[in-house]
Structures are given as structure tokens and as C-alpha cells.
Amino acid sequence: MDRTSVHEELERVRADFRRLVESADDDVLRRASNGTRWNNRQLLFHMLLGYLIVRALLGLVRVFGRLPRGASRTYARLLNAGTRPFDEVNFLGSYAAGRTVSPARMVTMFDHVIDKLHRRLDAETDADLARGMHYPTRWDPFFKDYMTLADVYHFPTQHYDFHRKQLTLD
Helix, strand or coil: CCHHHHHHHHHHHHHHHHHHHHHCCHHHHHCECCCCCCEHHHHHHHHHHHHHHHHHHHHHHHHHCCCCHHHHHHHHHHHHHCHHHHHHHHHHHHHHHHHHCCHHHHHHHHHHHHHHHHHHHHHCCHHHHHCEEECCCCCCCCCCCEEEHHHHHHHHHHHHHHHHCCCCCC
């Protein structure tokens, strides 16, 4: 894994997120996004959420990566079976938080989580980064059947870049 490229992509999205949020007025943030049921403000929160969730995903890899592969395969199957409720919680969570968390607070939260991911990535060993587990592929198009910790560090930026194209801020 090229840690430098992950650090660079984290900084790229940090600057982009700040610019997007700080340049959008309330009317633009309330505008419908393209291809989602969220408005721009809610979608921006959802993009932030991808980074907030990755911290939990890192913990899961640390646990399941030490167990036999069958354990995470079974866990991923169970989560895939719960895709419909997950999709509703995912939608409603970003819908509600996107209405209540201020844009300024989103920027602060984004900065905070990016800082934590930088520090955590620097502390990972090569063995840690090679450890992996099975994921529920029906939950997100960027989840692969098997992902290493290195893959998980890259996931939120893939998620961010995908949703970035759905914003209607311009």
C-alpha cells in the first residue's frame, strides 16, 4: 500500500469538502441532488458519514482479520440479508443529520475525522494493512467481497468521489 497516496487523497477531499460547503448558500444546499432522495446538504452529510463509518470498519477488520475467514464470510452474509433495513437507516440517518448538523459543523467534523485517519494510518503496520475480512457487497458498490485494511482506508474516498458527482451545487 502506498500510504502517501492515501494521505494525499484524504487531503484532497478535505480541501474539496471545505470548499463545497463554504461556497454554498442555504438555497443551494436545499437544492435536490442528482440521483438521490437527498438534498445537497443531506448528501454532503452522507459523504462525511462515509469517513465517520470507516473508523468502525477499521475496528471490524482488526477483529475479523484475526479470526478464520469463515467468521467474516458468515458475518457478511448476515449483513447482506439485512440490506433493506440498512438502506432505510442509511437514508434516514443522512436525511435527519443533514437537516440538523450545520454546514460549519460538518466541516469541523470532516477535519477531525481526516486528522484521526491520518494518525491511524501512520500507526498501522504492514501486517495490519494486509489483514482483511469479507464485506456485505450489497451494502455499497465499493465494498468488495474481501477487503484488506488498506482497501478500507481507500473506501471512503471512492464513496466520496462517487457522490461528489451527484451534488448540484454549481
